[in-house]
Amino acid sequence: MxxxxxxxxxxxxxxxxxxxxxxxxxxxxxxxxxxxxxxxxxxxxxxxxxxxxxxxxxxxxxxxxxxxxxxxxxxxxxxQREDLKETIKGQRWIGLFTAAGLGAFLVSVVGRVTVAVSDTPVQxxxxxxxxxxxxxxxxxxxxxxxxxxxxxxxxxxxxHTPRLKPRRTQLEVQRDRVLAGADPVNKPMPGVYARHNALDVPALDPEGQPIDHSVSRVLKIRNQTQEGVEFRAALEDPSRKEGDR
Amino acid sequence: MDPINFVILASILFAIGAAAVLLRRNAIIAFMGVELMLNAANLALVAFSRMHGEIDGQIMAFFVLVVAAAEVVVGLAIIIAVFRARQTISLDEPAELKG
Amino acid sequence: MLDLTWLLIAVPLASAAFLLLAGRRADAWGHWVGVAASGTAFLVGLGALIQMLGEDAHHREHAVHLFSWIPGGALDLDAGLLVDPLSMTFVMLVTFVGTLIHVYSVAYMEHDPDRRRFFAYLNLFVAAMLLLVLADSYLLLFVGWEGVGLASYLLIGFWNHKPEYATAANKAFIVNRVGDMGLIIAMGLMFTYFGALDFEGVFAAADGASTAQLTAIGLMLLVAACGKSAQFPLQSWLGDAMAGPTPVSALIHAATMVTAGVYLIVRSAPIYAGAPAAQTTVAAIGAFTLILGAVIGMAKDDIKKALAASTMSQIGYMMLAAGLGPVGYAFAIFHLVTHGFFKAGMFLGAGSVMHGMNDQVDMRRFGALRTAMVTTWVTFGLGWLAILGVPPFSGFWSKDKIIEAAFVGEGAQPWILGGAALIGAGLTAFYMSRLFFMTFHGKARWTDDQHPHESPALMTVPMIILAVGSAFLGLFLALGDRFATWLEPVTGHAEHHEPVLPIPVIMIATLLLVALGVWVAWRKYGAADVPETAPAASLATIAARNDMFQDSVNRGVFERPGTHLTRTLVYADAALVDGAVDKTAGGWARTGESVRKTQNGQVRSYALTMLVGLVIVILVVVQGGL
Missing domain, CATH: 1.20.120.1200 (NADH-ubiquinone/plastoquinone oxidoreductase chain 6, subunit NuoJ)
Incomplete structure (x- = not known):
């Protein structure tokens, strides 16, 4: 029981x-x-x-x-929110009535029968x-x-979605990039030639000028970048000697 | 308490599942209604197993479980395929069966 | 020689096949092959005749078995030839006249590029006609019957590049189909009643058959005979059949094929013996047609059509005689033979006239040809005297006997039939004299470009031979009743019956009527001037010129109702049959349309339907029944 x-x-x-x-x-x-x-x-x-x-x-x-x-x-x-308004005529009420009727009927039928319950329940x-x-x-x-x-x-x-066109090779991808006017090489990484490797510091070109677009756009918007000017000043400091780090 | 009450409970759940299939237009929800109906049947099977003192009922419920799992896999795959094709999973949209 | 009678059919048939297959390379000499084939058939026939004449009169009937034709259960039919005096008479007529006309055609068709084809068709006709008369069963006869119909069709439409000639050929063929249907039905009845189609079996069974059965068969055979012999009411094709070359008209549409109906009636004598009603119908139709043909012949200006009407009328005489029973059978065949000679001779004469007159056929443009064409005039004149029945020429011996026989009997019948035959003789005299005088006497009414001249010897010699036959054959065969005795094994011995009038009275009346007819014709067309165009005339004359409106009658009685019946049937088919089918289909389609609406494509509706069904099933299961 x-x-x-x-x-x-x-x-x-x-x-x-x-x-x-x-x-x-x-x-x-x-x-x-x-x-x-x-x-x-x-x-x-x-x-x-x-x-x-x-x-x-x-x-x-x-x-x-x-x-x-x-x-x-x-x-x-x-x-995806669903509009609960019924679109098929009569579907809601006939459906509800049928389902409820089925449930009620089953309940009434099952409720009326008595089945002897086994005394030796199996586990x-x-x-x-x-x-x-x-x-x-x-x-x-x-x-x-x-x-x-x-x-x-x-x-x-x-x-599975079948591939309709052949996969583009790396050569094709690069050719399209260059033709579209992109840099043929990677963008410079931030922090390169910087005093300390950090994402917020722009890279320096060979002339020692900072490269603006090497810093993430997001950091710029957040004003979390450093100009790198102080490093340039330090670079131009005559007192500075090689191997002074 | 008599295990027959679980059968009554199963009947109610079955009716709710059926109503969901009939009334909901979201294919996933309707599908869940189907799952509920299957589980209601399972509950009845297990209740009968208890009442008869035979374990076979549970085995049947186990089989239903396995088949239901397979059904879910295929059914959900179909839903995804339909969604890819039509950008919607409303059951009222694919009316291509219209005679 | 009798065993070789199959050669009679095989030789012309082989020749026809050869000529048709040989192609243009045989153009130069092919016609002589045709003449030779026909001549060979005549020689074989002559040999058989001589052998037959040497036999006892009661053993002159020979059955020549050819091969087993239709060995099929209830119908076990052999193909065989029946050589007896009747068929031998036809063999001689067909092959002799046929050979003469072949010779004539060599010259007549000399300038026609298709002369070889013409001879092939002529040979085909001879073969088919001989098969018709020699067959020992109705079915084999039918093969020949259709064969001559085919040859007739091919030859009427020989110049089929002219649409009206092709139409004439079609007309002859179609009208003949009506008659053929009669023969087919008659054969069907024979097979149903007697289970046999060969003459021997049918005639043996006819003795015990009921009158109704024999009457039905006899009437159907009469329909067949009417179609082939151009008797009322199936006579309309014969006039148009003159579209064919003149030798064809002479051979097929005067001497031989059109008499096949008479042959059929005479051959079926045992059937008619048991069916007096059918026999009387034959006589009545013959009498009516002989008057009808004579009236039409009086009004025709086309020399060939006038001769065709005359042929119709003369065959009417034969049918009348055949319808009189054993009394008349021999005379029917006798007249058939003499008619074959003099009518063929006259047709050849007409052909000779046309040959000399640039194919002119309008008699109103002839006249005074006797000086230009002496041979033709003499030969035609002999034929004219023969058909008039002037003693001692051929027609007298045969036609006078028929008139006498028509007066035999009881009640009103002899007076009606005899009267018709008598009047017919007078009418014949008038229209034939009219034709003769308009053509050869009076003033020349030729058109400017016509220069009449006598035809070559190849044409005149056959005409002379036929003219001699026209003159003396009757006398030769009639002396001592030779011909009747010769046919007696087939037609049976005829008891001598006294006519209702004394024979001399009939004879004198006939001759007086003939003389009257000739005199009237001479007054009107010989002595007086003939207008070059047909004058306005009475309604009766117009009717006769238009073949008694037979085409209009046919159109009104058969074609129009037939067309309307067909249209009605088409409409009924479209409205009722198709309508029922379409409406049924449409009903199902509409049912489908309405049921289709339940298939709205909505998965949830389907699910609802399933659930409702499930609920119903559960209710039924749980409640233990509905």
Whole structure:
């Protein structure tokens, strides 16, 4: 028998978040709610004597499947808000009525039957489940393995975008750059020829003049650069001797 | 408390999942509705397993879990492919099945 | 020699095939091959005739088995030849007259670039005609029947570069199809009733058959005969058939092919013996056509069309005789033979006139040709006397017998048929004399560029031979009833019946009517001037000039309703049949349109439909039934 308190807690943390499926506007909120539902279901499995399945539920659903959903949501844009206004005529009310009717009907039917509960509850521990899986249901496991491989390959194929043009070689990329008027060589790195290697210090050209564009644009906007003038002054100081550092 | 109540709970969750599939236009949310329906079925299986004192029900739920995982992989791949092609994942947009 | 009778058909057929295949290189001498083939057939026929004459009268019927033709279950038919006095008569007529006309054509067609082809067709005709008369079954007869139809079509349309000639050929072919349909139906009836198509089997079965069956077969055979022999109501093609070269008109459309209908009736004598109603119909049609042809002949100005009308009328005499039963069969064939000679002779004479007159056919532009074409005048004159029935020329012996036979019988029939035959004799005398006088007597009404001259010997010699036949063949065959006795194995012995009028009275009446006809024609066309263009005339004359409006009648009675029927059927097909199909299809299409609306392409609608279905299934399962 099951502890009623535990049941009601499980019922609460499954049904209430599940309603977010119908009312939440943001898909991320829905996904997080479903994670909660999955955890609740895992708890229900453990309560019902299926600890292995409960753990698998947590690992697979909350850990893998729902995270996969979140990844996809990231890909397609978290901000996609959905207009809840119904566009198909009658869809909302017929759908709600049918779904609610189905639920009510099932509840009423199931509520009316009484099934004798076994006095010897089995405990679905991993060793018990493993023996059954790899003895009685070994063929099914094999088939499921094929199914998973096929699904993985299928997902790869579906998300694969074929290259329409041949890949551009480095030579072509460089040629285009030079033709567009870019520097044939790299930009000078900041801090080169500076007194101390730092990003905020412009590089010096061979004549000792600072090169402005060697400093990051961001630092300039933030006014976090140094002019390098003081280094030039020091450079021009006659008292300075070679090897004085 | 009688495990049959878990079956009732599973029925309610199933109905909510079905309603989500019918009412939501966001493909991902509708898909999550499908997942909820699958899990409701799993819950019922496990509850029956408890009531009959047989472990096979749990095994069935395990299989459903695996198939659901495969389904999620393919389904999400399809959603991504559709999104790439149409820049949207609304279920009302790809009406190319229109006769 | 009788075993070689298959050569009669094979030689002209081989010659036709050779001439058609040989091509231009045979142009120079091909016509002589044709003449030789026809002559060979005549010699073979003559040999067979001599052998037959040496036999006892009751053993003159010979069956020559050729090969097993249709060995098929219920119908086991052999191809074979039936050589008896009747078919031998035709063989002699066809090959003799045919050979003469071949010779004539050598000169007549001399300037035609397609002379070789012409001879090929003539040979084809001779082969088909001989097959027709020699066949020992209706089916084999039908092969020849179609063969002569084909040859006739090819020869009428020989100058098919002229559209009206090609149309005439088509007309002859199509009208003949109607008759052929009759023959096919008759064969179908024979096969259904008797299970046989060979003469022997059919005639044996005809003894025990019911009158209704025999009447049906007899009437269908009559339809066939009407089509081939240009009898009412299928006579309309013969006048237009004169579009063919004149030798063709002489051979096919006067002497031989058009008499095939008479042959068919006489050959089918056992069938008609059991079907008096059909027999009377034959006689009635013959009597009607003989008057009709004579009336048309009185008004025609085209010499060939006048002769064609005369042919129609004379075949009417033969049909009348054939419709009288055993009394008339021999006379029908007798008249057929003499007619074959004198009509062929006159057609060749007409051809000779045209040859000398730049192919002019309008008799109003002839006149006074007797001085320019003495041979033609004499030979034509002998034919004229023969067709008039002036004793002792051929026509007298045959036609007078038919008139006498027409007066045999009881009730009103002899008076009607005999009267028609008698009046026909007078009309014949008038229109033939009109033709003769307009052509050879009176004043010359030639156009300027015409210089009449006598034809070459190749043309005149056949004319002379035929003229001699026209003059004396009747007398030769009639003496001692030679011809009737010769045909007796086939036609059966005819009891002598007394006509309703004494024979001398009939004979004198006939001669008086003939004399009257000639006298009127002489007054009008011999002594008086003939206008060069046809004068305005009474309604009756106009009707006769227009072939009694037969084309209009055909158009009004058959073509128009046929066209309308076709249009109605087309419309009914479009409106009813197509309409039903289209409406049904359209209904399904509209159903599909309305059902299609449920396919809105919205995945969620589909999901809803699935869920509703699922709910219904669960309800059914849980509640244990609907």
């Amino acid at each position: 099951v502890n009623p308190v535990l049941f009601w807690i499980i019922a609460a943390i499954t049904v209430i978040p599940a309603f977010s499926l119908l009312f939440a506007r943001k898909a991320v909120h829905v996904a997080m709610s479903i994670v909660l539902v999955m955890v609740g279901l895992a708890a229900a499995y453990i309560t019902l004597g299926a600890p292995f399945l409960g753990m698998v539920q947590i690992v697979v659903y909350t850990g893998a499947v729902m995270m996969l959903f979140l990844f996809v949501l990231m890909l397609v844009g978290v901000d 679905g521990d991993p060793d018990v489940v493993a023996v059954l899986l790899f003895e009685k249901y070994v063929l099914v496991i094999e088939v499921l393995g094929f199914l998973l491989i096929t699904a993985a390959v299928g997902a790869l194929v579906l998300t």
